[in-house]
Amino acid sequence: MRILAIGDIVGRRGREYVMRNLNKIREKYDIDFVVANGENAAETNGINPEIADRLIERGVDIITMGNHTFSCKNGDIAMEDNPRLVRPLNYPPELAGRGYVEVDTGTASIAVINLVGRINMGPADCPFHAVNAALKKIDSDIIIVDMHAEATSERLAMGHFLDGRVQIVFGTHTHVQTADEQILPNGTGYISDLGMTGVKDSIIGTKKEIVLDYFYGAVKRAKFMKETEGDVRLCGCIFDVDDSARKVTALTRVNIEGEL
Numbered sequence: 631m632r633i634l635a636i637g638d639i640v641g642r643r644g645r646e647y648v649m650r651n652l653n654k655i656r657e658k659y660d661i662d663f664v665v666a667n668g669e670n671a672a673e674t675n676g677i678n679p680e681i682a683d684r685l686i687e688r689g690v691d692i693i694t695m696g697n698h699t700f701s702c703k704n705g706d707i708a709m710e711d712n713p714r715l716v717r718p719l720n721y722p723p724e725l726a727g728r729g730y731v732e733v734d735t736g737t738a739s740i741a742v743i744n745l746v747g748r749i750n751m752g753p754a755d756c757p758f759h760a761v762n763a764a765l766k767k768i769d770s771d772i773i774i775v776d777m778h779a780e781a782t783s784e785r786l787a788m789g790h791f792l793d794g795r796v797q798i799v800f801g802t803h804t805h806v807q808t809a810d811e812q813i814l815p816n817g818t819g820y821i822s823d824l825g826m827t828g829v830k831d832s833i834i835g836t837k838k839e840i841v842l843d844y845f846y847g848a849v850k851r852a853k854f855m856k857e858t859e860g861d862v863r864l865c866g867c868i869f870d871v872d873d874s875a876r877k878v879t880a881l882t883r884v885n886i887e888g889e890l
């Protein structure tokens with residue numbers, strides 16, 4: 631089975647690129663299953679029910695989230711109503727939505743778990759204990775974990791913690807793709823960050839001028855998250871999983887630009 635994981639889809643430009651091109655990407659790269667991080671899909675923050683439905687209609691199988699899960703109006707409704715949306719498992723159980731989802735593709739059952747890190751990320755329960763508890767209940771052939779975190783050390787620690795217990799661990803959140811894709815010693819495919827799917831000539835998906843103002847100190851002029859225009863790059867990673875051995879046999883980073 632060949633799985634494409636897509637890094638944080640950012641704003642209108644990012645999501646429209648995915649909606650226009652994903653089916654062709656699936657065909658071109660012979661993809662069986664797509665998981666995408668959608669925490670910035672609605673005007674750079676959060677997601678709403680309409681955007682989630684459209685991404686799924688256009689070829690995303692499961693959408694994972696992160697620290698911006700509830701940043702957008704009706705984000706809680708999307709989490710509650712859409713069984714293909716996954717929010718961090720280690721958030722309080724009272725919040726809307728689910729921390730993992732299991733789907734049957736016909737050839738294999740796949741579980742997708744979303745976790746959020748705790749280093750410079752705001753309050754959350756321990757992702758390591760949370761995923762341990764969830765793995766006792768999950769019985770899918772292939773298990774995929776999106777570790778949405780700031781620190782690469784925390785993400786790599788999760789990769790090794792889950793090595794041999796799940797098939798895929800990828801990181802999201804920092805929007806910059808890392809070049810450390812690897813098969814860990816016990817067969818888990820790992821990359822610290824998939825990168826983002828948004829406007830290339832930007833600063834992590836946000837209009838450059840706004841972010842430059844912010845860092846230069848002109849904070850009053852800076853309105854942080856803001857839509858930007860320009861060509862889009864889709865960043866992610868393709869994982870080849872041997873269904874019977876339940877191991878990743880190969881993984882390839884992808885950076886896709888232009889219309890297919």
Ligand SMILES: [Fe+2]
Binds near residue numbers: 638
């Ligand atoms: Fe993000």
Ligand SMILES: [Fe+2]
Binds near residue numbers: 698802
């Ligand atoms: Fe994030």
